[in-house]
Amino acid sequence: MSQVTEVVKIRRKVLSEIARLAFEGKLQDHVEDILHTVVTEEGPRYRCCVHKERAVLKDRINLALSQPINTDLKVAAQNALEGKIADMPFVNVLPEACDRCPIDKFIVTDACRNCVAHHCINSCPKKAIAVVQNRAFIDKNRCVECGLCKRSCPYGAIIEVSRPCERACDLKAVVAGADRRAVINYDKCVQCGACKIACPFGAIGDRSVIVQLIQDLKHHKKVYAIIAPSFIGQFGLKVRPGQVINALKQLGFYDVQEVSFGADIVTVEETKEFAATVPGERSFMTTSCCPAFVGMVEKHLPELRDKVSSTVSPMIATGKSIKVDDPEAIVVFIGPCIAKKVEAARYAGVIDYVLTFEELAAMLV
Ligand code: SF4
Ligand code: SF4
CATH class of the missing domain: 3.40.50 (Rossmann fold)
Structure with missing residues (x-):
């Protein structure tokens, strides 16, 4: 059963604020208030500063209005109220929210004891491991991510880390872009949303049409x-x-x-x-x-x-x-x-x- 994490709570809060303002007929004038009601000066803070939190939130609001990510919020609200839906995929990466998770797959941890046997060095077919400062070091330029070193270490000192979004997508449709942000390859993506559920930063979301629908209900x-x-x-x-x-x-x-x-x-x-x-x-x-x-x-x-x-x-x-x-x-x-x-x-x-x-x-x- 999926947990109601802070990511889920924030997503729900954004949607409910947008729905409330749309029902009350205040969305056009007050859409930017959401930046301050969901992210207050007092916190809680999940990113470096309040400005970053609000930049992420702006992406989230645009997606909830089915408008392109960088749209001015008042324009986005106006478009949604007029029933406009941007021609964009349903599942999208929120660039500001993506934390650019590490792409190094195999990492040597503090559990490494620089033992005498050095099974990791001996097991590596690409000679990608050496001892640096009393610990095994993996040269990322040589590593082919075969995982043999991880299996060979008697201390379990080498771990495999993968980006949650990429791990969730069995179709290999999420990859790391040049700046390490997640990028979805829509030629492969079937928009199932598994990556959205997996990302612990809430950096992948689906666009919503609640405002467009609320307008039809109100009419x-x-x-x-x-x-x-x-x-x-x-x-x-x-x-x-x-x-x-x-x-x-x-x-x-x-x-x-x-x-x-x-x-x-x-x-x-x-x-x-x-x-x-x-x-x-x-x-x-x-x-x-x-x-x-x-x-x-x-x-x-x-x-x-x-x-x-x-x-x-x-x-x-x-x-x-x-x-x-x-x-x-x-x-x-x-x-x-x-x-x-x-x-x-x-x-x-x-x-x-x-x-x-x-x-x-x-x-x-
Ligand atoms: S899991 Fe993927 S989408 Fe989420 S923050 Fe990490 S790299 Fe970005
Ligand atoms: S997990 Fe689903 S929605 Fe995400 S990229 Fe893969 S196919 Fe697309």
Whole structure:
């Protein structure tokens, strides 16, 4: 279970402040106040100074408004209030927040005793280790990061350190840029958000459309919430499903439906597709419900593309059904997963907005 760390608390505070100001109609005039309400002169301080904290926060606010990172905050607020969404990826590195974690993978620690056997020196196939000032020293220019020295040391004095963002991404889509800041390679990235969860500096985030949605709610448009079944466990043990639905209606949603409705449609359609194509046309078939999985197949395993079901996901099936019944509907998917934002973008006109549960919670504060 993920922890509610300071990173999470700050992210939630930014979202809830933005939502509050948007509901109160004060965002345009007061967006810069967030810099002072979330980061106060008294602290707590996580970076070198209050100015650095606020520079990071500015990046965070822009992302929460779905505007490019360096946008003036008043301009960003105006754009968001007008419903504008910048053409940018969903998962982004916040350059000011990235702490440029070390890239040296193998490090000799104080546990090194400069022993007589020197297994580390003997094990290194590149002769990258020497003794300097009574301790083993790894020459980074020679090291090929094979890890043999780490395994050879009887004291466990050589440790392997990896950048949390890079370690989290199995697709190797996060790399160190020239200045050591994290850079996402979008040719490989499927925008699953694993790196966002992993970064202990909160330096990777997903962009949000809460302001654009709040404007539609305030204008009394017919906004439908379609909510993932996992909402049951998202708001604490004491919160009953009916309370969540009532809360959504109090926010201004016209109606609330559960995406399990679409899941039933998908079950029937995928069963038909499977029966019709396996094993005749293909040896196996996977579902298409997870956009990160589909993206991974498209970008990394294109030879398996025809094995992925062509049936849409429950989110899309539910959205389509609502749009057929009510052409004026604005459909908002609410669920646990960032990657659903990517899927919705592919089906423009079916799903208008995607919120994570965290974003919804910020609107309810
Ligand atoms: S984990 Fe990655 S994104 Fe986070 S601060 Fe370190 S290098 Fe930057
Ligand atoms: S694939 Fe996922 S973990 Fe890798 S960079 Fe993209 S969002 Fe981050």
